Amino acid sequence: MILPDGGERYLSTPLFKTRKKSGLRVYNTLSRKKEEFVPMQEDRVSIYSCGPTLCEVIDLVQCRRLLFSDLIGRYMEFKGYDVTHIMNVTDLDDRTIEGAEKAGVSLREFTDGFYDAFMEDLDSLNIVRAADYPRPSEHVDDMISLTEKLLEKGYAYEKLRSIYFDISRFKDYGKLSGIDLDKIRLGKTVDLDQYEKENPKDFTLLKRSTLNELKNGIFFKTKWGNVRPGWHIECAAMAMKHLGPTHDIHTSGVALIFPHHENSIAISQAITDKPLANYWVHNEPVMIDGNQPSGSSENGQLTLRDLLDQGHTGREVRYWLLSRHYRKPIFFSRAKLSAAKNTISHLDKFVQKLHYSRPGPVDPEMDQAIYALRQKFIGSMDDDFNIAAALASLFQFTRRVNKKIDQSGLSSSDREKALAALGRVNSVLGIMNFEPRLGGADEAVEELIQMREQARKAREWDKADDLRQKLLEMGIEVVDTKEGPIWQSVGTGKSKMINPKSNPALRDQNPKS
RNA sequence: GGCGGCAUAGCCAAGAGGCUAAGGCAGCGGUCUGCAAAACCGUUAUUCAUCGGUUCGAAUCCGAUUGCCGCCUCCA
Numbered sequence: 085m086i087l088p089d090g091g092e093r094y095l096s097t098p099l100f101k102t103r104k105k106s107g108l109r110v111y112n113t114l115s116r117k118k119e120e121f122v123p124m125q126e127d128r129v130s131i132y133s134c135g136p137t138l139c140e141v142i143d144l145v146q147c148r149r150l151l152f153s154d155l156i157g158r159y160m161e162f163k164g165y166d167v168t169h170i171m172n173v174t175d176l177d178d179r180t181i182e183g184a185e186k187a188g189v190s191l192r193e194f195t196d197g198f199y200d201a202f203m204e205d206l207d208s209l210n211i212v213r214a215a216d217y218p219r220p221s222e223h224v225d226d227m228i229s230l231t232e233k234l235l236e237k238g239y240a241y242e243k244l245r246s247i248y249f250d251i252s253r254f255k256d257y258g259k260l261s262g263i264d265l266d267k268i269r270l271g272k273t274v275d276l277d278q279y280e281k282e283n284p285k286d287f288t289l290l291k292r293s294t295l296n297e298l299k300n301g302i303f304f305k306t307k308w309g310n311v312r313p314g315w316h317i318e319c320a321a322m323a324m325k326h327l328g329p330t331h332d333i334h335t336s337g338v339a340l341i342f343p344h345h346e347n348s349i350a351i352s353q354a355i356t357d358k359p360l361a362n363y364w365v366h367n368e369p370v371m372i373d374g375n376q377p378s379g380s381s382e383n384g385q386l387t388l389r390d391l392l393d394q395g396h397t398g399r400e401v402r403y404w405l406l407s408r409h410y411r412k413p414i415f416f417s418r419a420k421l422s423a424a425k426n427t428i429s430h431l432d433k434f435v436q437k438l439h440y441s442r443p444g445p446v447d448p449e450m451d452q453a454i455y456a457l458r459q460k461f462i463g464s465m466d467d468d469f470n471i472a473a474a475l476a477s478l479f480q481f482t483r484r485v486n487k488k489i490d491q492s493g494l495s496s497s498d499r500e501k502a503l504a505a506l507g508r509v510n511s512v513l514g515i516m517n518f519e520p521r522l523g524g525a526d527e528a529v530e531e532l533i534q535m536r537e538q539a540r541k542a543r544e545w546d547k548a549d550d551l552r553q554k555l556l557e558m559g560i561e562v563v564d565t566k567e568g569p570i571w572q573s574v575g576t577g578k579s580k581m582i583n584p585k586s587n588p589a590l591r592d593q594n595p596k597s
Numbered sequence: 598g599g600c601g602g603c604a605u606a607g608c609c610a611a612g613a614g615g616c617u618a619a620g621g622c623a624g625c626g627g628u629c630u631g632c633a634a635a636a637c638c639g640u641u642a643u644u645c646a647u648c649g650g651u652u653c654g655a656a657u658c659c660g661a662u663u664g665c666c667g668c669c670u671c672c673a
Contacts, residue, residue, distance in 0.1 A: 116601095137673055146673080179672075262600065263669065288671060315671060336673095338602095343670045368602085371666075407621080408610070412603075413666070420609065423622040430621090433635060464611090472611045476620035483637090490629090490637050545631055552633085563635050570635090 106163060107466045110333075111411060113341060113364040114260055118468050121363065123332045129165040130331040131157055132323045132361065134340060135202075135217060137174040138195035139183040142205050143385035144370040144416060148405045149337045152367040154211040155406060156335060158512045159465055161212075169214040170326045173199060176220040177315050181302055191221070191302060205388050208398030210514045218326060220318035224304050227313045227321045230355060231289050239354040240289055241282065245309035247290040248281050249316075254350045260364060261342035287347050288314035316347035323360060324352055334361035337369055367410040386416065400424045403515045410469060432517055433563065434482045436570050437489055438502055439520040444493025449484075454505045457481040461509055478509055529560055533569055536562070 108121040123129045133153040136142050142150070157169045174180065175195035184194035199217075206213065220227075231247050234240035239253050251257045251265075258265060265285060281288075290311040293303035303310035313321075323331060329352065334345070345364065352360040372386055391401055404424040408414050447453075460477035464470040485502055488494070494502075503518070510516040536551035552562050555571070562571045 134673080139673095143673095149673095174673075177671085177673090261668080264599070266599095285670070291671090315673085338667070340673075342668065344673085347670085369667080412610095415609095417608095419622090423609065426623090427621055430635085437636075470611075472621090473619070476611070479620055486636060487638090540631080543631070549632075561634080564630070564633085565635075 107462075108159075108163070109466060109468055110363050110365060111468045113366050116262075119363070123165065124330065124362070127164065127166055129160045129167050129333065130327045131160070131167065131169040131333045131335065132319075132327055132331050133169070133171045133214075133334070134319065134336040134344075135171040135173045136198075137177060137179055138198035138202070139179045140198065141201050141387045141389050143387045144372070144391075144401075144405070145337065145385065147205075147209060147388050147401060148370050148410075148414065149335075149367060150206070150211055151209060151402060151405050152410045153335050154209075154514070155410075155469060155471070155512070156333065156365070157212060157214075158514065159469065162508070162512045168327065169212075170216050170218065170323070170331075171214040172319060172322050173202065173217045173219055174315070174318065175199075176224075176302075176312065176318070181297060181300075181312075185296065185300060191300070195219070195221075208388060208392060209402050210398060212514075216326060218322045220313060220322065223318070223321050223325060224313060226325050227317045228290070228304065228306055230317060230321055230324075230351065233355050234289065234351065237354060239350075242308055243282065245292045246288060246311065247308060248286040249289050249347070249350060249354075250283070251286055251350060252283065254354055256353065257350055258346065260349060261346050263342050263346070287316055287343065289317045289351070290314065316344060317351055319344070320348040320351040320360065323348070324356070329356040329358045329360075331361050333363045333365055335365040335367070338366040339369065341366055368413040370405065370414045370416055372416045391421070396421050396425070399428055399515060399517075403428055406471060406513070406515070407475060409472060428515060431482070431515070433570075434486060435503075435506070435516060435518055436520070437486065437565070438494070438499055438506075440565075440570065441489045441499070442493040444489075444495055446495045447488050447492075447498050449488075450498045450501060453481055453484045454501060457505055457509065465512070475513075478506075478513075481505075529555065529558070529571065532560075533562060533571060537569065 106121045106123070109118045110121045111117070112119045131153065133149070135150075136146050153169070153171070157167050160167045173195075175191070180191060180195055184191040187194055231240060234249065235242070235247070238250075240247050240249050242248075290306065290308070291314055293310045293312050297303055297312060298310060302312055304312060323334070336345070341364075349360050352358075388398070388401060392398065400421050401424075404421055405414065407424070457477050457480070460480075461474045464473035464477065467473075485494075506516060507518065510518070532551055532555055536548050536555075539545075539548040539551065555562055560571050562569050
């Protein structure tokens, strides 16, 4: 379909609101194939993703998972869906209980601290907030009533005051992971002595509280005794509570396919007879090679905060983790983060150039360039979130527009169009910075830049270079352009054009467009 | 032992039977610049781990080989 106006009118109207067919194809772990994405409701999408356990700050593996679910949510919004994204945060399991005990604080106090840290980390990564971050500790009643239903239906049994799920009763068990129950290695990674199941392959729904847990008030009174829930029923209960018996997309890392998602499916489907989710989407992890220095988390994982402490920005981490297709593993290296930094810096400079380029004639090819960007971006993302190809469309666009700016400047209408198009793309990517300037807090910087300009005019090159170096030490990189110097804060990517010649107020004098 | 994945330029990474093998980073030559940087122009894979096979045609399909990696029960 070729639009006579190059697609321009779509920029000012709600872009995809009227589109019924999603056009999106998603790789479903359940079928091991790419499937046409069709949500249950025409214009709504429900997403459930597994969040972190509130016992440590997030590491890179979790970052990638979080960024991927963010990408899905953002792209669904971009396509005009009303998105409900629910992400659980685990605050009631072995690790949080143990952590709280070690720290000598209540479970709630302990997990609250990590919850706040998690929210900060989400902001660092520019992740759009989910609709809700439910906690298992606030859904125990739901878990207990689910367990009752499972017992009634014969899917669960009690043994020594713990309740287990009997997987032999659930015929679809193993469908998601493709696992052959007869061939798994029992006892390899689980201490069988700790449980008294009828079949070691069964999993725990409600677990008899230990003495320590009883002492710390971590137990829930039931007719079977004092218990606390197991991990699998937590997710199943919260997903059903917040999104109903079935939601559209369930996403997390591949490591959770078995047994966690398999068990969540077993629980919910045994009760409702309906699939827990229609699309199961799993991303590959981040690999950290053993030679790399280990991170600060308890198990030596590299955390987001480690990287921030080392001077990397959340944007760099975001771009890096997003830039590879989600179904392929990413290998960590510092070199990749600095490559990401350079790429982002180029994008920032391009945006500033767009803001402050000299006036020029209307570019007859701008509409075409925007149309190409849009088509290729959407086409790529629709193909199972092929983000590398989608990014290529962005870079092709920047090159095209850059060239034009250098050749003949930019008309104000073209500038607005280009910024709007980039804004649309960035609503999905979340990696660009559009701020045309900083607030007044940086007068010192401005003064130094002006001093340098005066030195340059006076041909005092040594002085000018000293000032440039001084600014760089302050984290300010000065870039001279035909339109005057712009500067960029190296750390934050914020930037501003100084030269009055290209003051935005003068833009209106651009040729008629 | 079982199941699954991956191998494309100096590095990263798309492409999944047929338009000159996207794009990013780094490099090199040129334009611009007081010098830089950025930007722009040009350039960097006759070839996609290896060996066979199917086909008019293969990086893409099949088989074998090599090398990496993930999962296989309460750790997210």
